[in-house]
Amino acid sequence: MNNESRPRSPVSLLAAMRTAIEEDPIVWSFAALLGLVGIAVAGRYDTFRNELYFIVCGRHPAFGYVDLPPLVAILAAATQLFGDHTWTLRLPAIAALVALIPLTAAFARTLGGDRSSAWMAAVAIGLSPALVGFSTILTTSSFEPIAWTACAYMLARGVIDGDRRAPLWAGAIAGVALEAKYGMGIWLIALGIGVILTSARRIIRWPQLWYGVLACTLIGAPSLIWQALHGWPFFTMIHYATTKKNLTGGPIRFEIGQILLMNFVLAPLWIAGAIAPFRSAKLREARFLSIAFVAATAIVIGTHGKDYYLSPAYPTMFAVGAVACAQLARWLRVLWYAAAAAMLAPIVPVILPILDPPVLARYLDATHLRPRADELTAIGAPLTQIFSDQLGWRQMEKQVAAVYESLPPDERARAAIMTMDYGEAAAIDVYGRADGLPPALCGQAQYFLWGPRGYDGSVLIHVNGDPDRWRALCQRSEVAGWIGAPYVMPYENGPIILCHGMHHPLTETWDSFRRYQ
Numbered sequence: 343m344n345n346e347s348r349p350r351s352p353v354s355l356l357a358a359m360r361t362a363i364e365e366d367p368i369v370w371s372f373a374a375l376l377g378l379v380g381i382a383v384a385g386r387y388d389t390f391r392n393e394l395y396f397i398v399c400g401r402h403p404a405f406g407y408v409d410l411p412p413l414v415a416i417l418a419a420a421t422q423l424f425g426d427h428t429w430t431l432r433l434p435a436i437a438a439l440v441a442l443i444p445l446t447a448a449f450a451r452t453l454g455g456d457r458s459s460a461w462m463a464a465v466a467i468g469l470s471p472a473l474v475g476f477s478t479i480l481t482t483s484s485f486e487p488i489a490w491t492a493c494a495y496m497l498a499r500g501v502i503d504g505d506r507r508a509p510l511w512a513g514a515i516a517g518v519a520l521e522a523k524y525g526m527g528i529w530l531i532a533l534g535i536g537v538i539l540t541s542a543r544r545i546i547r548w549p550q551l552w553y554g555v556l557a558c559t560l561i562g563a564p565s566l567i568w569q570a571l572h573g574w575p576f577f578t579m580i581h582y583a584t585t586k587k588n589l590t591g592g593p594i595r596f597e598i599g600q601i602l603l604m605n606f607v608l609a610p611l612w613i614a615g616a617i618a619p620f621r622s623a624k625l626r627e628a629r630f631l632s633i634a635f636v637a638a639t640a641i642v643i644g645t646h647g648k649d650y651y652l653s654p655a656y657p658t659m660f661a662v663g664a665v666a667c668a669q670l671a672r673w674l675r676v677l678w679y680a681a682a683a684a685m686l687a688p689i690v691p692v693i694l695p696i697l698d699p700p701v702l703a704r705y706l707d708a709t710h711l712r713p714r715a716d717e718l719t720a721i722g723a724p725l726t727q728i729f730s731d732q733l734g735w736r737q738m739e740k741q742v743a744a745v746y747e748s749l750p751p752d753e754r755a756r757a758a759i760m761t762m763d764y765g766e767a768a769a770i771d772v773y774g775r776a777d778g779l780p781p782a783l784c785g786q787a788q789y790f791l792w793g794p795r796g797y798d799g800s801v802l803i804h805v806n807g808d809p810d811r812w813r814a815l816c817q818r819s820e821v822a823g824w825i826g827a828p829y830v831m832p833y834e835n836g837p838i839i840l841c842h843g844m845h846h847p848l849t850e851t852w853d854s855f856r857r858y859q
Contacts, residue, residue, distance in 0.1 A: 366447050366457060369464040373443035376468050379694070380436035380477050385429035386695040387732040390479040393431055394735060394768035397422055399788055401771075406568030407788045408575040408858060413521040414482050421480075426772065432477075435484035439477035442488045442657060443467050449495045449661035452502060453628055455668055462675065463657075463664035466611055469682045472603040472653040475693045479728065482523035486654035489519035490529045494631060494658045497533060501542040502627050506550045513554025517561025524576065525651060530558075532638035532655075536630035572791070575858050579787070582859040584646040587717050596642075599649040599714075604656055607682040612656055615663030628662050635659050648716045692726060699725060699733060699829040724829045734827030734834060735769035738805075742770060743777040745803055745823045745838050758783055758797035758848070762806040766825075766834070770805075783848075785855030794852050799844035806836035815851075817843035 389397075399407050400419025406412055421430045446467055447460035455463070467473050467487075476484050496512035499505040519526040537543055545551050569576055590596060601609050616632045619625040635655050642651045667675070691697045692711050702725050706712040713726055720727040742759060749757055759774075760783040761767040767782035767789050774782070781795055804812055805825060812819045819841045826835035844851070 366444070366460045366464070368461050369444055369447040372461075372465055372468060373440045376443065376474070376477075377436055377440040380432070380439065381429070383478075383694050383696055384432040384436065385427070387428075387699075387729060388735060389428050389431060389732065389772070390481075390728065391731040391735075391765035391768070393418060393428075393480050394772050395764050395787070396480065397431075398768045398771045402788075402792070404568065406565040406572075408572070408791060409579050409787050410482050410576075411521045411524065411565040413518070414480065414484070414523070418480055431480050435477045435480045438485050438488045439467070439474065442473070442491060445488060445491055445495065446657045446661050449491065449498065449658070450664045452495065452498055453661055453665045454502075454624055455661075455665040458672075458675065459661075459664040459668040462611070462668060462679070463661045465679060466605075466608055466660040466664070466682075467657060469608060469679070469686050470604045470653075470656065471686065471689050471693055472650055473656070475650075475728075476653070478694060479732075483525070483650065483654075485519065485522050486525060487657055489515060489522070489526060490654035491657040491661075493519070493526075493529065494533065494634070495661075497537070497542075497545075498628065498631065500545050500548070500551070501537075501630065506548055509545060509548060509551040510554040510557060513551075513556070513558040514561065516554075517558040520558070520562035521565055525654075528638055528641050528651070529634070529655065532634040532641065533630070535637045536632070536634035539633055540630040542627070542630040578858040583717070587719070587859070588646055588648055589714075589716055589718065589720075590643075590646045590648060593643050596649065600652060603649055603653060605682050605685055607678070607685045608660075611663040611667060612659035613663070614666045615659030615661070618662060618666035622666060625662060625665060628665075631658055631662055650716075695729065695732075699729070702729065703829065719831070719833070722832045724832075727831065730829055730831045731765070734825075734830035735765070736773055737827040738766060738825045738834070739769050739773040739777070739779070741823055741825045742803065742805055742838060743774060743779055745840065746779060747777075748822070749801070753801045756797070757801040757803060758794070758799065759803045759805065760784060760807075761804070762786075762836075764789055766805050785852075786857040786859070790852075790856045790858070794848040797848055799841070799846075799848035799851075802841040802844065802848070804839040804841060806834070807839050809837055809839055812839045812841055815844055816841035817845065 396415045396418035399415035400417070403416060404412060407415060417434055418431060421433065443464045447464040450459040450463040473487055476487060492515045493512045496508040496515065499508035516526055516530055537545065604612065616635055619629040619632045635658065638655050639652055688709060689711060691702060691705055692713065697705060706725065715721045723730045746754065746757060746759065759770055759780060761770065764784055764786045767784035770779055770782040783789065783794055783797065809819070809821055819839055821837045822840040823838035824836065825838060
């Protein structure tokens with residue numbers, strides 16, 4: 343790649359994106375369109391299981407939590423400061439997708455691409471089911487695509503343009519990303535491998551690179567210190583997921599899943615991104631990115647990660663591949679992307695909540711487009727797991743509240759509400775405040791560390807438990823009600839058990855309820 347033709351002065355990410363909006367109106371128009379669509383459907387369904395959990399965690403600010411760093415949890419709680427609004431909860435995820443589009447276009451230009459390369463790379467983002475899907479709910483994965491891409495983009499500016507401040511920005515971005523999800527570590531390892539194995543290793547001698555490493559370490563350290571102080575519970579949960587929960591299959595199955603997740607018709611684009619730097623002199627300096635992509639793939643497969651764990655790496659490959667493929671005839675590029683859009687069209691109802699649950703259920707049955715379960719808990723979803731886990735939480739809270747309100751005043755004052763999983767507990771905490779319900783107890787994830795909250799178990803309402811087990815734990819127990827609603831996950835239908843007098847106080851038996859899974 344001819345570096346002499348490039349300006350040597352450092353250009354910030356913001357300035358690069360400002361240049362992109364002036365030179366690539368199609369890119370920004372496409373970004374705006376996706377943003378408007380995302381906002382329009384953001385409140386169609388209700389709040390997702392994990393979103394409820396994040397809100398509750400964020401209302402208990404900490405440097406870390408059992409299964410996640412603090413950033414997304416605090417952000418989720420902040421979106422609800424002015425009331426319970428699902429659509430405001432999703433705005434940060436939508437914004438991340440919108441920003442990713444011009445960033446990817448700017449990335450393609452940094453790699454030597456022209457206007458055609460820019461729009462090809464950018465539009466591919468909106469045609470990829472997995473990447474669009476990240477914007478539909480607020481999760482720890484919502485910011486991974488933009489964080490991974492921004493980190494790689496900054497390193498590319500250092501390697502290609504000689505921008506010595508760019509690696510420092512890459513480190514700062516990586517540090518913030520680690521406070522959102524630890525998966526950033528996969529990409530950092532992969533990028534490190536790519537830099538070491540190619541001519542990009544020259545940046546290792548730059549002090550700014552090591553300042554970036556220091557920035558990443560300092561920004562990401564609080565959450566890691568929290569994990570260390572609490573016995574690394576995150577790794578306990580990851581070990582359980584990869585050995586007993588995730589349904590990943592072998593490498594061939596994984597790669598087939600990647601092709602489908604990223605839009606089958608776009609596969610040549612990211613494959614070109616992985617290969618072209620080794621065949622084109624123009625893209626020679628981008629070899630470290632292709633090696634990083636291969637390394638990240640190997641890490642995810644080797645650790646039995648889910649299919650979508652690799653999705654954040656694809657925008658980088660779209661940028662590289664777009665530079666390689668922009669030389670195709672204009673009519674062929676337009677036809678190619680029209681075919682990709684046609685491939686995406688029938689999948690849109692599976693990604694975006696545009697159909698009512700009964701209609702969606704019929705659509706999934708008729709088209710056989712129901713996604714393959716990627717974990718044991720996803721098996722049997724009436725819709726998709728993402729959609730089914732957005733339904734029934736308010737009904738469940740009302741069903742529990744009815745049992746709570748039926749108690750005599752003296753028992754109600756002592757009654758604790760305990761749930762089988764963190765989704766149920768979070769729904770009670772978020773929606774139950776209006777009904778005067780006490781904070782929920784649960785042995786799963788972060789709820790375990792919050793403990794029994796001073797309740798002794800003399801009166802306990804257990805949601806969705808095993809009646810036989812609680813009959814043995816209590817002096818007297820009965821099924822006082824039921825939870826359940828149409829189209830929820832099958833395991834969210836069950837009994838509400840009223841326990842009077844646990845044989846052993848809850849404070850003494852609390853450790854037996856721990857479930858880091």
